[in-house]
Amino acid sequence: MSVRFAVRVRPGASRTAVGGRWSGGALIVAVAAPAVAGKANEAVRRALAEAFGVRRRQVAIVRGERGRDKLIELDPAPPDAESILARLLDGT
Secondary structure, three states: OOEEEEEEEEOOOOOOEEEEEOOOOOEEEEOOOOOOOOHHHHHHHHHHHHHHOOOHHHEEEEEOOOOOEEEEEEOOOOOOHHHHHHHHHOOO
């Protein structure tokens, strides 16, 4: 089973962090990597894999490779993916 959700990326942040809610309900993912040559996308995949406790290859960017707003798919998703996502959106 897979799970899809929206994220808003903040590239070039002082540190990598996952948590908080952007307008429209997207999960905020701040990454230290710059938005150059796919570095930020790879950092987003790495950060989300760690936050959800999955392997990096299970995290796919379905839409938004070149923008800050992305659609992410976890496949397969961990059984508690929905509760992890809710906790991250709350910023806890």
